[in-house]
Amino acid sequence: MIEKLYNLKKTQTDQLLMQKGQLLAKIETINAEVMFTQNKIDTATLQRFGSVSDFSILAMHKNTMKQHIAKLENEKVVLNEQLEKLVEDIVQLQKETEQYAYILEEEKREALKKLLLAEQEASEEYIQSKYIAQ
Secondary structure: OHHHHHHHHHHHHHHHHHHHHHHHHHHHHHHHHHHHHHHHHHHOOOOOOOOOOOHHHHHHHHHHHHHHHHHHHHHHHHHHHHHHHHHHHHHHHHHHHHHHHHHHHHHHHHHHHHHHHHHHHHHHHHHHHHHHHO
């Protein structure tokens, strides 16, 4: 039973570690998109006969990109909060897993002691029966 609980906690920990990796990947994607959008804001210019030939249109375009960055930053904050909660859950599961591993190790030691004790009794009985037979 303890072994099943140990395996369950270990599996849950592994799943949470995978979720952590996915969250970190999403955060990195957001960071890359923020950098890309910021670069577009910095390099946006007017073209003489292009579709963006008015300063007000350029300002609206830059404001839209700034709003996009703000939206991404808000999403990043939410993901970071989820990541912190996930890390707390992982730590808790790892503690429980270690507890079950310790209990399993203690059970193995007890089983080994019982086995050695049984072997010792058997060998003592054999020696006693040998002396009695003589």
